[in-house]
Amino acid sequence: MLAVRTLSQQPVIFRRDVRLMGSRFEISVVGNDPNWADERIDEAIAEITRIEKLLSTFSDDTPINEINRNAGIKPVKTSAEIFNLVNRSMQISELTHGVFDLTYCADKDADTATGENIANTRSKRQINYQNVALDSKEQTVFLKEKGMRIGFGANIKGYAADRAKYLLQMQGVCSGVINTNGDLLAWGQTPAAAPWTIATADPGQKSQPFANVEISNMAIATSVNAGNQTATINKKYATAINPEKGFLVSGIKSVSVISVSAELADSMATPVMAIGVNAGLYLINQLNQMACIIIDDHDRIYTSKDVSVVN
Numbered sequence: 001m002l003a004v005r006t007l008s009q010q011p012v013i014f015r016r017d018v019r020l021m022g023s024r025f026e027i028s029v030v031g032n033d034p035n036w037a038d039e040r041i042d043e044a045i046a047e048i049t050r051i052e053k054l055l056s057t058f059s060d061d062t063p064i065n066e067i068n069r070n071a072g073i074k075p076v077k078t079s080a081e082i083f084n085l086v087n088r089s090m091q092i093s094e095l096t097h098g099v100f101d102l103t104y105c106a107d108k109d110a111d112t113a114t115g116e117n118i119a120n121t122r123s124k125r126q127i128n129y130q131n132v133a134l135d136s137k138e139q140t141v142f143l144k145e146k147g148m149r150i151g152f153g154a155n156i157k158g159y160a161a162d163r164a165k166y167l168l169q170m171q172g173v174c175s176g177v178i179n180t181n182g183d184l185l186a187w188g189q190t191p192a193a194a195p196w197t198i199a200t201a202d203p204g205q206k207s208q209p210f211a212n213v214e215i216s217n218m219a220i221a222t223s224v225n226a227g228n229q230t231a232t233i234n235k236k237y238a239t240a241i242n243p244e245k246g247f248l249v250s251g252i253k254s255v256s257v258i259s260v261s262a263e264l265a266d267s268m269a270t271p272v273m274a275i276g277v278n279a280g281l282y283l284i285n286q287l288n289q290m291a292c293i294i295i296d297d298h299d300r301i302y303t304s305k306d307v308s309v310v311n
Contacts, residue, residue: 011175011191016041020048021157023181029168030175030191040173044164051160054082055152064150068106072146075135083139085159086132086150092267093129096283099271100154101129106147158221158266161185165262178262185219185262213293213307219262223269224254251276251296257284258291258307268292277302 014037015028025048027041056062067076078086089102105127132150133142143150152159161178165185168176175188177196186196195216213220255273259265268290272280277294284292284304294302 013191014038014041016045018045020045021052021160023157024179026177026179027164028177028179029173030188031173040168040171043171044168044178047164047167048160051156051163055085055156055159057149057151064152067141067143068149071143071148075133075138075140075142077138077140080139083134083136083141085152086141087134087136088263089150089152089155089267090129090132090134092155092264092271096268096271096275098129099274100267101127102150102152102154103127103129103132103143104149104151106149154270155263155267157181158183158185158219158262158264161219161262180262183219183221183262183266184215186215187217189216213258215258218258218260219265220256220258221262221265221269222254222256223273225252225273252280253295253297253299255280255295256293258293260289264290 009032011030011032013028013030014034015026016038017024017026019025025045027044029037029040031037031040053059054062055064057064057068059065063076063078063082067078070076086102089100092100093102127148131144131148133144134140135142141150157180161180161183162185164178165176165187169187173188175190177184177186184198188196190196195214197214198220252273255269257265257269257272259268268284272284272292272294275283277296280292280294281302281304284290291304291307293304293307296302
C-alpha cells in the first residue's frame with residue numbers, strides 16, 4: 001500500500017543526505033509540499049553532479065584536463081563558466097600572495113615528499129599561479145610551464161554549493177541550507193521565520209559552543225589542522241605546510257570563514273590557517289562581507305570584527 005504524502009499547513013524542512021564529490025551533502029529546503037521538495041532536491045543533486053563532472057581531473061575528456069594536457073604548449077579556449085572560475089581562483093591567489101594556489105605539480109612524488117622536497121619540487125616545476133595566463137578576449141587559459149596542472153580541490157565543493165543554491169532559488173526555493181561535510185550555505189529563514197544560526201565549537205570540544213553566528217544568506221567553511229599528515233595547501237583538511245618555505249607551521253587548530261559565497265569561504269579557510277593568527281585576522285578584516293573565527297593550539301579564540309563570542 002502506497003504512503004500518501006500530504007501538504008503541510010505550516011512550512012517544514014525537507015532534508016536529504018547524499019554522497020557527492022566523495023563527501024556527504026545534506027540538502028534542506030523549506031516548504032509545505034513533499035513532492036515539490038523532492039523535485040527541487042533532485043535538481044540540486046543534478047547540478048552538483050554536473051559540476052563534479054565538469055571540473056574533474058580524473059577523466060581525460062574534461063575541460064580541465066584539456067587545459068592541463070596543453071601545459072607549456074598552447075592556450076586552450078574554455079567555456080565562460082570555467083574561465084570565470086579560473087579567474088576568481090587567480091584573484092584569491094593574488095589576495096593571499098599565493099598561499100591559495102590552483103596550480104599543482106604533475107609529479108606524484110610531491111604529494112608524499114618531505115617538506116623540503118615539496119619546496120624543491122615547487123621551485124623546479126615552477127608551480128605558481130603567476131604562470132597561468134588568461135586571455136579574457138579569447139577566453140583562453142594557458143599554463144606556461146610543462147608539468148603544471150590546475151585543479152579545484154580547495155573550492156569545488158563550495159562552488160557546487162553556490163550553484164545548487166542559485167538553481168534552487170531560481171526554482172522558487174526561498175529558504176534552505178546546503179551542508180557539505182559541516183560547511184554550510186544558508187539562505188532565507190527557518191520555518192519559524194527566524195534566521196538560520198549555528199553554535200560554533202572547538203573541534204576537540206564540540207559540545208561546548210563558543211560563538212553563535214547567524215548564517216542566513218551566508219556560508220561558513222572550516223579547515224582543521226591535521227598536523228600529523230603531509231599534503232599540499234590545496235587539501236581541504238589541511239596540514240599546516242607553509243607553501244613557500246616547505247616546513248611545518250603551527251599555532252592554529254582550526255579556522256572558520258564566513259562569507260556570502262561558499263566558494264570564497266572554502267577558498268579562504270586554509271590560507272588563513274597557513275599565514276597565522278595575526279596575518280589571518282588582518283587579511284579578513286580588510287575584506288567586505290567576510291569574517292572568521294580562529295582557535296589556536298592553546299584553545300584561545302580569536303575573531304574578526306563583528307563576530308560575537310559566548311561568555
